Amino acid sequence: MRHDVVVIGAGVQGCAVALRLAQAGKDVLVLERSIPGAEASSAAGGILSPGVEAVEPGPFYALCRASLARYPALVREVEAATGVAVGYREGGTLEVALEDDHAQLLAARAERLERQGLPAEVLDDAAARRLEPGLSPETRGALFFPDEASLDPRLLSRALYLAARAAGARFQTGQVLRIVHEGGRAVAVEHDAGRLDAGAVVLAAGAWSALVPGSGLPRGAVRPVRGQIALLDTRQRLLSRVVFSDKGYVVPRADGRLLCGSTMEEVGFEKAVTAGGLHRVLGMALELAPALEHVPVVETWSNFRPASPDGAPVLGPSSVAGLFYATGHTRNGILLTAITADAVAAAVLGQPPPVDLAPFSVERLAPRGA
Template sequence: MNTRVSESVIIVGAGVIGLSLAWLLARAGRPVVVFDKAEAGQGASHAAAGMLAACTELEPGEEWLLSLNRRSQQLWPTFAAELESASGIAVDLREEGTLHVALNADEQGKLRHHLALQEKADLPVEWLSPAEVRAREPFLANATGAIWSPQDHQVDNRKLAAALRVAAPRAGAVVHEHTPVDKIVVADGRITGIEAGGAFHPASVVVLAAGAWSRSIGGLTQETRPPVRPVKGQMLALSMPADAPLLRHVVWAAGIYLVPRVDGRLIVGATAEERGFDGSITAGGVLSLLQNAWRALPGIEELPLIETWTGFRPGSRDDAPILGEGPVEGLVYATGHHRNGILQTPVTADIVSRLILEGARDPLAEPYAFGRFK
């Protein structure tokens, strides 16, 4: 058998998770082929807001995700710099931090409770007075206080996907767009490749990185099918003057987050709906987003509405990622990232690439193994 063929890795899914893994593997000299049913980077990677909000997004019962999320935050600056160098495309990693604001006494009480959870987890956050909030963001509505998360940053997820789409092939990866994988092929208890485009493609490793579509790939059995579902999110974008934006930090408020981009776009998101793959934009979804955004930032009523869209977060049964080996030799999982796909991109690529290249099993990934669902 051709040694290069026997070493080949096939990645199912060309979102930022699949492309970042392809980039690292190809850069290390491993033959890599990526397949996607649509255009690379145009699924959840395109729809996301790009927040790297490990501290702000902490919720009760999700403390076990912190170690993974915080490691990925630490990896992001180097990952972004190396990707920009490899692709020639800026990904706009912005490090202004995040404000989580309260707009009345009830919200302040809830936010103080959230602050206590964050402080118990020893996160780098602090409480800001109304005057301190105004000093940072003068166009916000009158806030009664806010949690300041100086290490929760943002990246332009669409530029990230574009940069990976350049960097991975430059490193040697082959990317097949508009080529759905019909079947993952298993023989004698191990992966032998995939069927796509009417042909068999051999590989020693197949990585399942198809996001919300991961469970629908042919050839998966009840034993190997990941419990991943689509969680619909409706979002919209407004246009701010790039030289005089209404907002400079990522801002969270009740029912909303606001993410300002370098080019003046203001990303407003997002709903969370268990609606399957229903991609419709609804009046209620847009109304809810605009009402909550206006309540936090009244000046948006003068801004042009330039885009609306939907995306499908890949939610696992416990809304945590599925990383590493499964019950079939050669099948590796990198899916189920739910709302943290952009944040967890560097750590996922690092953990899974080292597993494939070196057989290294990072203890950090153990809680997120496929076997936890059995």
Template sequence: MSDCLVVGGGIIGLSVAYELSKRGLSVTLVEQGEWGGQASSAAAGMLAPLKEFASMGPMLDLGMESLRLYPQWAQELEERAAGDVQLSLEGLVTVALNDAESEQLKAKFHWQKEAGHDVRWLDGKELREVEPLLSEQVVAGIHSPGEGHINNRLLLRSLVTACRIQGVQLLSGCVVSGIAVKAGRVIGVETTSGPIRAEHTIIASGAWAGIMMQMLDLAIPVRPVRGQIAAVSSVGIPLRTVIFGTSGYITPKKDGKIVIGATEDESGFQREVTLAGLASVLNGVMPYVPALHAAAFLEAWGGLRPATADGKPLLGPVPGWEGLSLAGGHFRNGILLSPITAKRMADYVESGRVDRLEAFLPSRFLP
């Protein structure tokens, strides 16, 4: 029997398992498919809480705290797993193509500046000094010099390696068929590989968390939202920085790719790339960087992001079921929020205290 069982091998499950094992707990991690095969792969690895969250509050606070953890966390994983995760915190721009978009961005800039965040308002000419390939149509925008991105595929690979080195028992291709209960307490799960028992079970199964909760006759509002994303070659297109616009984003990676995206479509549990989705992704970024018209297409892929009813993740104990917690529902911010989620969930498992999880407790949906 393990101290902890983590169900779900995406970025959140891997991060939580790694953190728990670092604290001296024995951990088993199970994944029904491949490591990071869903939301974690349908990502560009953005680390951009100021761009992502539209107002002050617990989500922005969580995102900023996670961003501050990233440099040390990434360095630790690189040293532990002997592999570069291509962390880049060299800034990004959020741009407007017309006056209406500019006014919306300026309102966001003002509250962020007043809150003390490192943001700068630039006109079109100043933005093109930051990123010369920006279109002449860009009229203004926000420059956020402290944000950036990471290679999510390399990060996932490093986490799997680090978990293995830490002694986490890794079981992929292992489908959970039921949650094991004894005297009102969750004691593990039943799987296609046999029973797995643990003192504490953490469900980190992303878009499948709702299905997992149905095994206990609990209804929790988590649904899959498909993200379709593409990559083109950076050969001949020397982009310097990440670009966000209202119809897409453009992320130059250190491996010679430019990742562009992404759709948000309700497709159930279908993750295939569609022609309509791919067209939306490709056409959405052309107005920002005209040079992309000549880019060589490399690949496209899709994944399922776990969305909750209120846009906030589910972190902490499941009411009425001792020994069971949730860590999921991060929607498109799983990469950004992985280090802080791992830290706070491990704190909870060790102490039993939920004071730092209050805004995200599952009890808001499960009275």
């Protein structure tokens, strides 16, 4: 059977792109080797923070801002379609300095953002602690990004999967063997179930994208970077919003749980929670909020970010006709889900994308002379 589009990968990127294509009336088949959303999508922190993640004005920052702007509508859409509340919480993000030098760097960055008309507020130590009384007495200042938010990635993953199915996308479990090229075009996917012919193929396999034969990705374009997270149960909330330091972040949930993350480890596909990893993320959390010392750790996990060499995603058409990418999001997969869905779906449909995809083309990663 021939499908209009075959999507490889059922994480948040694959499900969100499938949702938009199914809504456009396309026959969409999503291939997933495991459970939709079971890998990096569900392991993320769920932070929607262009100000901290993109750091400086430019195309990547603009992409992150465009995605953040789409999130309220996306959340309303998938919650209405599925009845699954995704834990979307506004209230902004704090980037905290625990040393004077770091506080000066944050203030200088705020000046650059403000010159571009971008939202960022410089807080001294007293103002930061008024906003978050649970912060360490060692706080020296902070940047506050007031329009940012967070959500629960596990719930978002499930909601996007259910919404895509409700829109008409179909899902199939099994192993992808290769993307089939014929006449310079991607025309099918070989799968455990046999050959699946397609008008277009979208590769959204996260950290595993470059392992798919026929991916067309240059060597090193997408690699796994392990991140470890510890989940605490504060019962009574000690923090109200996402807080970053220069070593990591903590993400409070509405029910009092608190995520502490995350490491950035070049260990290949070695999925493990290690003593050293936990030492780093818990030590970071205690530096930010010393009152966490007696809070129980209730869960730990690790997974793999799909990291690109420059940290920006790989989006849109490949050098092979009919093959499109929605991968390489590094540590911003959840933040960039909303814009990835709209932009990649537009590229597949032959429509103008809502943002310029040229800075995120795979061509920027190709070796010189290739």
